[in-house]
Amino acid sequence: MKKMRVRFAPSPTGPLHLGSLRTALYNYLLAKKHQGDFILRIEDTDQDRIVPGSEDYIIEALNWCGLTPNESPYNFGNYGPYRQSERKPLYDVYIRQLIDKGHAYYAFDALERINTLREKRKNKGEVFSYNEKTRLQMDNSLSMTSQELSHRLQQGQPYVIRFKTNTINECFILHDEVRGKLQINTKTLEDKILVKSDGMPTYHLANVIDDHLMKITHVIRGEEWLSSLPLHILLYKALGWEIPCFAHLPLIFKPEGKGKLSKRDGERIGFPVFPLSWKDRLGCREKGYFPEAFINIIALLGWNPGGEQEIFSLSELIDKFSLQRVSKSGARFDKEKAKWINQQYLRKKPIEELISLFHKELEKHQIISTDEYLRKIIEAVKERANFISEIWDHSYYFFESTNQYDVKSIKKVEPMKNIFLLKKITQPLSKLHHFDASTLKKTFEDLIQKKQLCFSKMMLQMRLALVGTLQGTDIFFIMEMIGKEETLKRVYRFMFFLIQ
């Protein structure tokens, strides 16, 4: 059996987004499932559109997700180079071959002429297409003598090379791993440009040649390529090559509105469309998504193994993945579910890892603490956090004193009555030697029983005093953690605030 080889072939025109990363993931999963190779190839045939830094970004993003390629521009296998811009000599060989065999031809038409032709037809409600019907009226090697052709080539006139679409077999059937059979009518195809006037091949040609030369067995890419598939198949046939398996993945749509998710959708949807930050746009990593969770999220966008399990490790994904279970229709991204998945991972993380991550989070607030202190706090609040940063949101009051109070909440709990409540507790608290949660709880209970007070009102007051809002963890735990001195300080400060 032939070894499975798949490739992820992004063009370095900016950061990767969710959709491309999912394509990379599915490629990776399929390869690993079959002990195959996962190759990264950089498709930089359009030199004008290259954005500096994007290649590094691609590598780093794959790395962060744990999708390490077996072969890449930085990790050569036997089929390099892995950047298309460096493979030009290879392409030239096959371009020659296509021309010699009559599968491609030179076209000298000025862009302006084609554009005006298009305009004219459009005004008539028709469409101009460069194909079997029109090619002989155009300025190309099919409509001129060989002498004229060589003359013009010698003169150095600019030209492109077009594919001569063979329409002898009017219809043929394609097979797509996720969509099944597709019927194609060659009459509707155009003579696409294979080589641009700068001598570089277009995507279509480079892609086919590279996939063949790199011994790619399965081409897994986005649905936007489905309409070019017939051209690609015809190219394989023209070159006399074996056709690989194709799988076209459904698109990922914007969370609201229409159309496929684009790089510009980032902040509008409130979820980063990028795995890592790009310039001033926050990435999922920076937003606090764990790479395992991120992988899990995108894996489920357009695929599921059929059961009711929703949380999968990378190795489980590898084990369960199959192209047959990729859905045909586009998926809309749901950021709430994404959060939930991240939360599931946060809950499962070993405490040691959470401590270390939280140390880093605290650095942002210039806070240094001990592992032991953090351990207790994380255990207490981790259930309510989706991200590490939210652990901070739910625990800041353990690290800094409150001096701001939520006015609405204060009104709700009748302030003047409650100064009286707070006053009652300060005495017993200051007398305590053991300031731990259970002793504290007992102290409160005793007082409440003795003075016939309301437990819940007392608690709300304490909460406001210690946290500033009606949020927060168990009050007795908070007191234990911040200690007697700080507790009393906060209570007095709150009373003072109320009197004012």
Place this chain on the structure above:
RNA sequence: GGCCCAUUCGUCUAUAGGUUAGGACAUCAGGUUUUCAUUCUGAAAAGAGGGGUUCGAUUCCCCUAUGGGCUACCA
């Protein structure tokens, strides 16, 4: 306009002709926790429409509608 693809709860999806159409997120309502969360229980919520094929269609076929993709010397 042409070509192509898709269409199950708000969202992601299960169901490979026979199910009370299942689950998850989100939503809502209750219960537990004499404070905050966690948590538990429950509810509402779907096969785009119309024709076939069939004893029987969400499932197969056709038409329409809707959405999407492509239609560049971009990938």
